[in-house]
Amino acid sequence: MSESNEAKSRRRLVLYPDPVLRRRADPVIAFDDSLRELLADLRILMKQHHGAGIAAPQAGASLRVFLAGSEDPDAEPVAFVNPRLHDFAGEGVAASEGCLSLPHIEGEVLRPKEVSITAFDAEGREFTLRSDGFLARVWQHEMDHLEGVLIIDRMRTLDRLANRRAVKELEAAAEG
Ligand SMILES: [Zn+2]
Numbered sequence: 001m002s003e004s005n006e007a008k009s010r011r012r013l014v015l016y017p018d019p020v021l022r023r024r025a026d027p028v029i030a031f032d033d034s035l036r037e038l039l040a041d042l043r044i045l046m047k048q049h050h051g052a053g054i055a056a057p058q059a060g061a062s063l064r065v066f067l068a069g070s071e072d073p074d075a076e077p078v079a080f081v082n083p084r085l086h087d088f089a090g091e092g093v094a095a096s097e098g099c100l101s102l103p104h105i106e107g108e109v110l111r112p113k114e115v116s117i118t119a120f121d122a123e124g125r126e127f128t129l130r131s132d133g134f135l136a137r138v139w140q141h142e143m144d145h146l147e148g149v150l151i152i153d154r155m156r157t158l159d160r161l162a163n164r165r166a167v168k169e170l171e172a173a174a175e176g
Contacts, residue, residue, distance in 0.1 A: 009044040010037070011059040016102050016170050018060075022148040025055075025062045028081050031124035035065070039079050039122055042067050046077060051100045053077070053138045055145030058101050066142035068135060078129075083119035085143055088112040090132060097141060097151050104166045107159030109151055111140050 014020055028035055038061055046054040046067055053068035067077040090113030098106045114132035117139050121127060131139070144150070152160060152167060 007040070007044050009041040009048070009059070011041045011045065011061070013045050013049060013100055014058050014060050015174070016150065016152075016167070017174055018101075020057050020060055020062055021101055021145070021150060023057065023062045024148050025057055025064045025146040027064050028120075031081070031120070031122065035081070036122055038063065038065060039067070042079075043077060045100075049100045052134075053142045054100060055142045057145050057148075064146050066145065068138045068142055071135065079122050080117065080119035080139075080142070081121065081124075083117055083139070083143060083146075085115050085117055085139065087116040087130075089114040093137075094156075095137060097137070099141070099151050102151065102167075102170070105152065105163045105170075107151060107155035107163055109141075109154045110156070111137055115139065117143075 038056060038059070041059055042054050042056065042065070045059055053066060055066040056063045064082050066080050066083070068080065070078050092110045093113045094108045094110045096106055097109045113136065114130070115136045116128055116130040118126065118128045141151070144154070152163065155163070
């Protein structure tokens, strides 16, 4: 009678090469229950898969929404709706990145060190954050998802070659 207390997502994690990951996501127009449902599902999936962030296309929803952790590791992830990055600063920094939608794939991605992000929360209130650390990287990675860009597009050539087999395996798995 009593089912697991753990909340279940109505959506599943989408893996490469699902075409939704390659679409440019649409802006959110209404801050309504369907947005809150999507955010709840993203929170569940991010926790389940131990992500530093997750973007709506990774749950099959082509909308400009993502979640990212906050500076406080115990805090709930922060929701970014219709986000935009601005005021990039600092030298490009290369660091290893993975992606929930690309299991077993990892490679170095060069990104600007420092950036600001302005977005809306679930209630439609605008806010701005700035980071020159790990979160700056997470925001840029999630923002890429909203443009249909993946880490395999941004990796240096050597890492792309090193991951070629894993990418092919994902493509083959999708073909069944
Ligand atoms: Zn990702």
